[in-house]
Amino acid sequence: MRQQTHKRGRFTNKTVAIVAALALGGGGAAIIAANASAHGDNSGSEQNNTVAAKAGTIQCPDVGQQLSDVPSKAQPEVDKNLAELDNQVAKAYQQMNQQQGSNDAVLSKLNDDRSQTLNNIGSAMGGDNSQLQGMADCKWQEVANQAGQDGQQQGGDQQGGQQQGGDQQGGQQQGGDQQGGEGANEVPGNAGGQAGNGPSQDDFVDITKVQPNVQQPPEAQGNGSTGTFSSECGVGDPQLRNSDNVIVAPGVGNGAHHTHDYVGNDKNDAFANNQTFEQGGTSCENQDDKSTYYWPVVRAQDGKDEADANELGGGQEGNVGTILTPKSSKIEFKGNAQSKVTAMPKFLRIITGDAKAFTNGDKNANASWSCTGFEDRQLTDKYPLCPEGSSVTRTFDFQSCWDGQNIDSANHRDHVAFANEDGSCPNGFKAIPQLVNTLTYDVPANTPFAVDGFPEQLHKPITDHDDFINVMSEDLMNKAVDCINSGQKCT
Template sequence: MGRNTRKRRTPLATKAIAASAALALGGGGLIWANFYASAHESHNQTWGGNQTKAATAQVATISCPDVQQKLTNVPWRARQGVATELANLDKQITEAYTRLASTRDAQAKDPNFVQNAIVGPLKEKRAATIDRIRIDIERVGGSFDNAIKQLAACTTQSANQTTAGGNGDGQQQNGGGEQQNTGGQQQGGQQQGNAGQNIGGQAGNGPVAADFVDITKVAPNVLSKPNKTPNASTGTFTTRCGVNANKNHNTDNVIVAPGVTNGAHHLHDYVGNQKVNAFSSNQTFLQGGTSCQNRNDLSAYYWPVVRVQDGSQDFDQNADGGGKEGNVGKILTPVQAQIKYVGSPASKVVAMPQFLRIITGDAKTTTNGLANANAHWSCTGFENKVQLTQQYPICPQGSKVVRTFAFQSCWDGQNIDSANHRTHVAFADPASGVCPNGFKAIPQLTMRLVYNITPPTIQNGQVKNAYAVDGFPEQLHKPATDHDDFISVTTGGLANRIANCINNGQNCA
């Protein structure tokens, strides 16, 4: 259970990170330069005095260590209690960020306000919650690493630490302060800050201009796939489950926060299993029905929705996980959702176990950094050339936005889940396609979501008609936070049929 704690990137993820370097030579550099200048100009108008210093120094968001990733060995009898406390940690961060965003005037007057009124009290709450996690684990005979107690303290990040740069990942960063919310209340779907400016997205917490790039200006960064060995499994199995046209949504996440309403703090699209929420169980999955054409595919496929921020509202404008937590704008339904299982270039695959859970990507890369990022953004006509992790693409006329996910394809052969929801599965080596020692190749789930989005424009350093993936409010709607969730549920021998199809080199549906 403690194995494989270091994330192995898929080939796509490796290539996508490399795009950041290419942006310096493409159109992104100009966008960032203009954004940087305009951010200072807007703050000069708003704050008065030495505004350049104020703009870059202003706190953009709160960064808290991810306790869940350190919990690699939690006894099963303690997992429900621990999951509830982990959800409490997320709720505490959300509440602290909300307070951060609504007290800009107080912060301007008192340089110690954030530490004394927000970050300090947050540390105390987190320390108490972490101690309850310790009690839950030790009560059932488990061992608790006391070093985890040191994760109670949170820090703050300014704009140059968050803008299209991750968390100290060595990539280009923008020093402008545009993404800060200047305070104020939402009115008519627009965040009204000082001087009525709309800074950092429709809800005041992103995206910003530097989060977008003209894909035609990005150098190609997609590398070749590993060579296939004679034992490769070359088939594919496609399952057709629709695009969530029936709008099956909720803000729960039964994998990471079972039994907790609004555990995700953002809205998900669901296809496949139709009865997935925080209170679902393996038994209810089997009774949930499916949107898939293959009625034996009861698997749950779910991902954060994408919204367009053009001033519009949607049904959850005043709801938890929606507008109340910074996820605003019109929800976009994909025009295409392709779900395909593929094989391994190095070996045959074994069937997926019933109720296997996999999460790919990291919803908290703005504060965690990019170690577990697995976001891929591109445009139709460019997918074999450019994949982006840290920026949303601005697609040319006639091209559509594409989100691609390539899930972990190696399984430890024993567990359908793990305490941190990562260590029971792994990525194959990107160069050879070989699984880590002790892991078996399973059919790799790949997903391709296509959206018809009017291209955003950058005007005077600000993005107009932006689109963004839903996320935790303190994550500022960064593209790298994109992620996807999956629970394998099949009947009628479907799991074996998928594996056999792939192993036999067939293309099945």
Template sequence: MGRNTRKRRTPLATKAIAASAALALGGGGLIWANFYASAHESDSAQNYTKAAGTQVATISCPDIGQKLTNVPDQARADVDGELANLDGQITEAYQRLATTRDAQARDASFVQNSILQPLKERRAVIIDRIKLEITRVGGTSPAGLETLAACTGSSAGQTNAGGGQNTGGNTASPAPSASASAGGGQNGGGQQANNGGQAGNGPAAADFVDITTVQANVAAKPRRTGSASTGSFTTRCGVNANKNHNTDNVIVAPGVTNGAHHLHDYVGNQKVNAFSSNDTFLQGGTSCQNKNDLSAYYWPVVRVQDGTQDFDQNADGGGKEGNVGRIAVPSQAQIKYVGSPTSKVVAMPQFLRIITGDAKAFVNGTANANAHWSCTGFENKVQLTDKYPICPRGSQVVRSFAFQSCWDGTNIDSANHRTHVAFADAGGNCQNGFKAIPQLTMRLVYNVPRPSIQNGVVKNAYAVDGFPEQLHKPITDHDDFIAVTTGGLANKIASCVNRGQRC
């Protein structure tokens, strides 16, 4: 694939941006701004108090991309580009909401007239284009897409997190929320007026919990049958100490610069960006010790918000979009393929794409969320989905991922990047004719300063990079993978797992 030659047809979206990996795709978004006045603003407290009840703190937009489950191959490139435009519109609207608090306080209709209505009109144009791209190549666009143009405003306490529909047909691997035992809900429990964070868009104090106060919540693994594949294959690919970063996402937004809106760490394949192709991957080289492993493993970086900045403080996807602070390099990055508790596995197909988790789970709800946060010494007892752990001294923060382990047997990707793979059911079985493949698992360990909560404010916060409107919520964590192997490695991995070996 060469450089992007897809021209945006109107100036409505001059900056195309799409979701990452992780990802709930195209057009879903939550926009949240502190609607109280800053100290330097000149309006009286009375005026702000009067207007606060009518001001919009959040804007939730329906996720168009998850509705597009059957896009013809000939239309996918153009549709992906238009979904990127939808994300760009949401980000621009968020920035406008966050920088017009004076106007919002003076005029109760400002958000509706100056942000929501123009956003609806711009989204309608893009939705019409998407329908046209699908139908012009003989496809059928989903009914009712045009009804998804409007975005709704609500108070800061109203979000979709914790609800949402399962739009991809998958059920995330179990990781019970710690909200009940952590005290306070997803949205901050009374801290809504201050989104927190070094850039003012999170995380907030309510996003953290002392892990020693959370009750054990890790469920037992499914019982193994006689047909289980009990082996494992570990590949050692480093921790991205060479700082291979970019803000693209070639799975969701091919050909779109800054398609992820946030920075990724890359290990494995070293030539991954928005313009990479399957041929590029085969020539990309690898950071893995096994040189036949050219797979791309990439995830959003974790940053420590201690008042410092990093190299991208003035860049798109970095400081310009609220991703600020010092980038933390993992102390460990363990990548392992494991088997199925109920069957043998088949080899992963070449160039299989898998996204696990949802970069927009704070808006879309938990249907596709797959975040796992814990601390060393607690991983077998406590896994958190919507909280960052505060670990005891001597313990380190752990992010872990268990990817979808069932494949439809035919496709290496799907229009919404989800329906070609699935999680096994509670008993460990693949459903709907899907086949078990080696399950990719990843464990990232970070030695970050211990956060503390003082007067409702978090000090030394750490947070995963994300879309600016997602407020760096822990539930938005996600991970991306493209299978690329040579020398028969895919078959070797499957064989090792099926024979019960440790390779």
């Protein structure tokens, strides 16, 4: 059975600090890893074969996560300004990467711009700035780095420190022996990302050296719901990819600053609304499922240009390399160990994981990477190196408890929750079908890969995330609920 990835006990505070420190040492606006182009291909920029002495990133308070009380009339204006905050960080990051002024000068301008945008948010909320105090100032986090070689990291000693309970230099990673990448699954020498902003060699681990770490789910009780409902929706149409995010940044083009793959509804862009979804088509075999399921693409760091190499959300923001289309996407809805599930409301929005977990910390991180044949070992802050014949997997366990009232919330999280350790929902929440989405990829041999992300997140695996908007018909949702509550397996 899979690990319960949402449980907050996965990291100790000490480990979180070291994970973050290791990540900060892995790449940034000023770091370019050695031999970043695969197979010696130097068709990209000259930076692919250089090593920078410094690494770092821009770290800003995540305003969107802190907002819990936004008047409904103010929400569109607030969303627009939150998207502008992300845009400001992306521009500042690019300026630093292109050495357009000193870091201090770029940060000063960034913080001035953020102050004005925060004032705009406060004004939209009726002049209430109480939730925005102390959120203007961004910092440049910088550490020494030698492209994965020994070095002191902020918050912990990479050479001898504990990483998820083990020694990174030949010790344990999430309970498994990392061995510095030795053996059949060596960390590719070209790991580092062809854009120079990650991933780093330290972001990869040989899955065969990781010890099984999956926890058993809570045992179903007498009133539990043990059935499953599956929806077959394909693996995504390249023509539908975009860098919008209709949940977090509605009405704002390139609101994600990275590219998403979509299955299900074919009308998903920044300007879609509930009516748009109702009128859209669907890639799902069951045409009554017009839900939208979307996630950041994975790219091979192979030195090749994609169609978006010169576009925002793509190469202009450090998202480069060949986009890998999943070979499978499994969409399954599961029950609750303690109770029957109730129907999701139409247009319910859920985000699992945190696209900014590298700078935000792991509070909302829910990434889960592994390899086929090794599903009993899951990685949160590492990309897996899979043996020959094994495919890379990404699994997303969504929140399975709903507040019974809202289809969304100001920070897009408070209206849903993860179940407790015993499977029960927190007080005030009721069980709904739990979406579990598993993606499988065939990654070219000896080629590092990375998930798309905001430029300042350095393509860290911990930033993986998934998004869902329920647009099932009432009849189909009721069918799913009946199936799950009666212990059946249905499609």
